[in-house]
Amino acid sequence: MLELVRDRLDNTLVSSIEPEVWERIRSMEAGQNEHGYDPFGFNPESLKYIVPLAVGLYRHYFRVEAYGIDQIPDRGRVLLISNHTGQIPLDGMMIATATLVEKRPPRMARSMMERWVPSIPFISTIFARCGQVVGTRDNARMLLHREGCILVFPEGARGINKTYDRAYELERFGRGFMRLALETKTPIVPVGVVGAEEQMPALYDVKPLAKLLGMPAFPITPTWPFLGPLGALPLPVKYRIYFGAPMEFEGDPDDEDRVVGAKVEQVRDAIRQLLARGLEEREGVFF
Amino acid sequence: MTRRSRRHRKQRVVITGIGGNLGRAVARRLHRHYEVVGIDRRTVRHMPKDIDIEQVDIRRRRVEDVFRRQDLDAVVHLNIMHDPRTRQDEHHQFNIVGTQKIFELSAENRVPKVIVLSSADVYGPDPRNDQFLTEESALMGGQNFEAIRDLIALDMFCNTFFWRHPEIETVILRPVHIVGSVNNAPSKYLRLEHPPTILGFDPMVQLIHVEDVVTAIEQALTPGIRGVFNIAGPSPVPLSLILKRLGRKPRPLPEPALKMMLKTAWTLKLSDWPVPELDHIKYICMVDDELAREKLGFEHEHDLEAILREVNKEPQPW
Known part of the structure; x- marks a missing residue:
């Protein structure tokens, strides 16, 4: 009985995706074993x-x-480095969707999740099956050695939680991704996301409340929390995602912060240019 | 040919804990090329005829005679108890004191090689684990699960011995869940018709066939091999896939409910599953066995299908 319901649900889900898109996704080459799973549990x-x-x-x-x-190579290891905006990480989801449905052959942009995520029921399983990986250095290294594609937001929480007055300004970038790229000789594709900044423009970040609730930030937006749960929905803004030309770096991965930082700065500049182009090209926030 | 074999005597290997299912498998493989002496405090049956058995507790004095009577070329130490029902102190005594005794005797009698079977469980399942743990990873298995602590202590003791006696080649093998015609916890779990699972969790799992572990032990006997090696079998798969292939009907339960049931069943002695072992069906604890494949030349022979076929066979009674 339960099996039947499950099969029905599966069929409904599959049939709601365009057949040729689904065919491309399910037949994707992502280093699976004979049972259809890669070592990280992606299927x-x-x-x-x-x-x-x-x-x-x-x-x-x-x-x-x-x-x-x-600009994303069809095969081989690659790091997608993007700006991170919009209070809820839908930008990651949209970038991953773009690499799945727009790119041929599709690639799974895998992101690194927090270390406590595997302890949440259901989420842990679904995330793993959909290609998310616990964010440890060895895991990232292994993914790249297996010629994977990793999506990284080097701004982290600093970027996504910033208030609207600093929209489209890039926060400080972490350097870990560059050390990883140098060590594994991985090309970097800069990614600029325009539009996500307006999906939840934060006016104020109530830090004490965030601390109390154990959240990274507690944003006040024009709709949240005044409209209740409805106010937590992102506005239907229009996203523009720009992928820049791959950048290759060479050097010692264990070099001083200053040396590695200069290389990080080049990537940051590339993303800044992509954002400038996007802001110029768009005619409105919602169109 | 005959002259040569007369000149070179067969190498002599002591296997402790030979009476167990794994011990028997090792003995059966080794006795063709080695002279095998077995030690076990249990009664040993179904053993090839050319194997000498000493039925004695390894902590006893009589074990010393086994070491002194003849020149030994290697010790395979499998006599490690994993019985959650045994009293904690007895368990600890048997494992630690026994292992210490074996090492002392090996050092005294200049046995050139000692192989100890530890387990990948010493790393312990944890949400923060790397997907594949290397030999250098911290042994965190004891943070929630007390019964594994003596295995960790033992593993570390072997490491100390490794450094203190460079003249002896110490090999520590840490295989993943050994599954097949053995009576350990993972095999027993997979033999359940309705294995309980934790609702919402489905970790990736590595299994290994008993015979592949025996192969690893055999390869570890090669002169020149020393150190710690993780041993893993075919590539990992989700727990749910294993249960499906076996035709089991899992009973997913929310974790608190499952914990409570297991606790009650344990107290009433209805089940022998310690509650902390639940973490094994919740989080990953997988190892990277590249070192073994490179240095030992280890290769698994049995794929997942072969392993699962073996699970359904009940182990022979002894």
């Missing part, structure tokens, strides 16, 4: 639980436009 078949929602948001809610998707 392209399981993407059916998330792709319908993600594609819905991508096509109809945020009406994402992706430019330069072919």
